[in-house]
Amino acid sequence: MRRRASLTATFAVVSLVAMAALGIVLTLVVSELLQQQALDQAVRTATAYADSGVRDRVTEREWQAEQLDGRSVDRLAVNLHTDSTLVEVRLWGKSGKTMYDSVDLAHPFPDLDRLNDALAGRPSAALVTQLDPKAGTGTGVDPAMMAGLEKVLDVYVPVYPIPDVPIAYGVAEVALDYSATEAATASAVRTVAVVIGVGLMVVWLLLFRTVHGASRRLRTTSDENARLALLDPLTGLPNRRLLAERLELAAAEAQLHGSHVGLLLLDVDRFKEINDSLGHDRGDQLLVQVAERLRAITRDTDTVARLGGDEFAILLKTVRGVDDATAFADRVLGVFAEPYDVDGLVLHVETSLGLALLPDHAGDVQTLMKRADVAMYVAKAGRRGMSVYEADGDANSPARLILLGDLRRALDDRDQLTVHYQPKLDLRTGEIVGLEALLRWTHPVRGSVPPGEFIPLAEQTGLVHLLTRRVLEMVLEQIRAWRVDGWEIQVAVNLSALNLAEPDLDKRIAELLAHYDVPARLLEFEITESAIVADPERAAATLSRIAAMGSTIALDDFGIGNTSISQLRDLPIDTLKIDRSFILDMSNGNEVLVKVVTELAHEFEMVAVAEGVEEHDVAERLRALGCDLAQGFLYARPVPASDLPAILATYGTDPRDVRAGV
Numbered sequence: 001m002r003r004r005a006s007l008t009a010t011f012a013v014v015s016l017v018a019m020a021a022l023g024i025v026l027t028l029v030v031s032e033l034l035q036q037q038a039l040d041q042a043v044r045t046a047t048a049y050a051d052s053g054v055r056d057r058v059t060e061r062e063w064q065a066e067q068l069d070g071r072s073v074d075r076l077a078v079n080l081h082t083d084s085t086l087v088e089v090r091l092w093g094k095s096g097k098t099m100y101d102s103v104d105l106a107h108p109f110p111d112l113d114r115l116n117d118a119l120a121g122r123p124s125a126a127l128v129t130q131l132d133p134k135a136g137t138g139t140g141v142d143p144a145m146m147a148g149l150e151k152v153l154d155v156y157v158p159v160y161p162i163p164d165v166p167i168a169y170g171v172a173e174v175a176l177d178y179s180a181t182e183a184a185t186a187s188a189v190r191t192v193a194v195v196i197g198v199g200l201m202v203v204w205l206l207l208f209r210t211v212h213g214a215s216r217r218l219r220t221t222s223d224e225n226a227r228l229a230l231l232d233p234l235t236g237l238p239n240r241r242l243l244a245e246r247l248e249l250a251a252a253e254a255q256l257h258g259s260h261v262g263l264l265l266l267d268v269d270r271f272k273e274i275n276d277s278l279g280h281d282r283g284d285q286l287l288v289q290v291a292e293r294l295r296a297i298t299r300d301t302d303t304v305a306r307l308g309g310d311e312f313a314i315l316l317k318t319v320r321g322v323d324d325a326t327a328f329a330d331r332v333l334g335v336f337a338e339p340y341d342v343d344g345l346v347l348h349v350e351t352s353l354g355l356a357l358l359p360d361h362a363g364d365v366q367t368l369m370k371r372a373d374v375a376m377y378v379a380k381a382g383r384r385g386m387s388v389y390e391a392d393g394d395a396n397s398p399a400r401l402i403l404l405g406d407l408r409r410a411l412d413d414r415d416q417l418t419v420h421y422q423p424k425l426d427l428r429t430g431e432i433v434g435l436e437a438l439l440r441w442t443h444p445v446r447g448s449v450p451p452g453e454f455i456p457l458a459e460q461t462g463l464v465h466l467l468t469r470r471v472l473e474m475v476l477e478q479i480r481a482w483r484v485d486g487w488e489i490q491v492a493v494n495l496s497a498l499n500l501a502e503p504d505l506d507k508r509i510a511e512l513l514a515h516y517d518v519p520a521r522l523l524e525f526e527i528t529e530s531a532i533v534a535d536p537e538r539a540a541a542t543l544s545r546i547a548a549m550g551s552t553i554a555l556d557d558f559g560i561g562n563t564s565i566s567q568l569r570d571l572p573i574d575t576l577k578i579d580r581s582f583i584l585d586m587s588n589g590n591e592v593l594v595k596v597v598t599e600l601a602h603e604f605e606m607v608a609v610a611e612g613v614e615e616h617d618v619a620e621r622l623r624a625l626g627c628d629l630a631q632g633f634l635y636a637r638p639v640p641a642s643d644l645p646a647i648l649a650t651y652g653t654d655p656r657d658v659r660a661g662v
């Protein structure tokens with residue numbers, strides 16, 4: 001900063017010196033010009049005098065003889081009085097002989113060069129000093145005036161017999177009083193110097209102001225940039241970098257004083273949804289409000305930081321221990337208890353908060369960050385609101401974290417996530433009447449990850465919203481392609497409990513259907529009993545709206561949950577999918593449950609589907625029990641869409657020809 005200030009000062013000094021030099025040079029040039037002008041003027045004056053005052057008063061004969069007679073001398077003397085600036089006049093003949101001298105000094109021999117120049121038609125003027133006043137007894141000039149003269153303009157001009165004919169008779173030397181010219185020149189030079197000085201000063205001031213301003217702006221911008229590099233632009237909170245710096249400082253201090261440092265990490269639950277459904281502007285507003293509330297409950301010595309997205313961190317510089325930090329974390333949770341008002345919309349927002357302490361849970365700042373992160377994910381997974389890091393509490397947290405991160409990335413990768421289709425057959429006709437879409441994840445390192453592993457993880461972290469959307473998009477695109485080929489079949493898509501909690505799930509489905517130009521009847525939605533149990537009223541409302549659009553609803557894995565029969569009646573369910581465990585029981589001769597469920601389904605005018613049919617005998621008995629549809633490895637495993645034609649060829653033609661499948 002100091003260096004830049006001295007830069008301005010250096011500029012000021014250097015430019016000032018340069019300006020002063022420029023001013024002096026300009027003034028000198030101007031005074032030189034003025035003097036030159038004065039000399040030119042003197043030549044003109046002298047020439048005029050020679051033309052009018054000398055030529056007519058000296059006869060040709062006198063010039064030839066280079067000798068004046070008395071009358072001519074008188075006439076010249078009289079003439080001399082008419083011009084007060086004339087100091088002295090001398091005349092020379094062509095040979096250089098002095099013919100006349102108005103002052104009659106004992107003058108030196110004329111300057112021969114100048115005399116010859118003048119005879120050749122080149123008049124010259126020069127400034128001479130001090131004509132000797134003591135000798136001043138001349139005929140035409142006041143001796144007092146002579147005494148006052150210091151500088152005289154001494155001019156040599158040729159005298160021509162006929163005007164404009166360049167053959168000179170002789171030369172007139174005319175000495176002119178310089179004092180008036182000098183005064184005029186000096187005053188002109190002074191004026192010019194002042195004008196130049198003031199002008200340059202103004203220019204300099206303007207320049208200096210510009211440079212100074214630019215330098216100040218530069219400084220402010222660079223200061224601002226330095227500041228911004230450490231602050232989050234949206235909330236103005238410290239960013240990850242500044243937090244890391246402060247953490248290091250706090251850790252060093254804590255070590256010195258034997259105190260504890262607390263680190264809280266939190267993120268806004270379902271922020272992505274809020275952002276997607278309400279728009280990024282509102283999402284931003286929410287984040288700003290969260291930031292404000294967090295700052296309001298935090299001490300000045302502590303740091304609230306935004307790490308990016310909806311993730312915040314609070315650094316507690318000194319805490320007494322876990323209890324203190326937990327108490328503070330409770331206050332943070334309180335911040336989220338009050339609803340937020342975003343553009344008049346009342347938003348209830350929750351958070352998951354992880355807490356870790358130094359040195360209790362970590363030995364250094366990096367580990368502390370990771371531990372708080374794990375604690376946060378544990379809080380999120382357990383829907384606990386807050387969690388303090390426990391070393392052996394969740395041993396596979398890091399692995400889960402990694403898997404979760406991988407799943408997030410998989411969403412951006414077209415190749416990792418695909419849909420497989422498993423046919424559902426009509427047990428009476430043996431025809432394929434529908435497909436179930438089952439998500440497949442091919443992890444770049446681990447290979448195929450079972451849905452039973454990654455779907456619960458996605459459900460715990462809210463990522464399932466994106467997953468469901470992706471599945472729907474892929475399925476609808478496939479249905480559209482089949483329709484182009486002239487084939488229509490209904491595809492069942494699995495929904496999670498979290499999907500049912502989405503307030504505008506039906507609207508989003510409708511949008512997607514419209515986008516892919518697929519009729520709603522070609523989609524079925526499979527939900528589990530647990531999805532309904534979580535919030536039956538809301539689930540019923542959402543399902544009714546979906547059913548109203550024309551899609552059908554299937555209750556998946558039925559029999560192992562605890563749906564009450566009255567609930568079943570009130571929900572818009574078209575199909576009951578009998579859980580695989582019941583079908584498995586059948587191979588042990590235990591078929592009463594399947595029988596009961598099938599009858600229940602028919603009682604409510606629902607279709608009964610048997611899941612996980614692997615054996616031919618079981619299929620036969622299911623048909624005998626009146627079960628409508630069956631799905632299982634007996635017919636086909638879930639396969640990519642490209643493998644379906646082969647399977648269809650097996651089952652599509654002869655309805656009764658139900659053979660063991662692929």
Ligand code: C2E
Nearest residue numbers: 438439451452471494495496612613614631632633634638
């Ligand atoms: P689900 O909806 O009950 O799907 C049926 C599961 O049973 C599938 O397992 C399927 O491969 C398997 N299956 C089908 N026939 C047989 C059989 O004859 N024998 C045996 N042992 N298994 C059979 P998968 O594909 O591993 O999926 C497991 C679960 O993951 C699904 O159970 C479903 O709850 C969930 N899931 C799969 N894809 C999605 C999805 O896109 N979204 C959601 N929310 N959940 C999905």
Ligand code: MG
Nearest residue numbers: 436494526556
């Ligand atoms: Mg299913």
Ligand code: MG
Nearest residue numbers: 556557577611
């Ligand atoms: Mg199932």
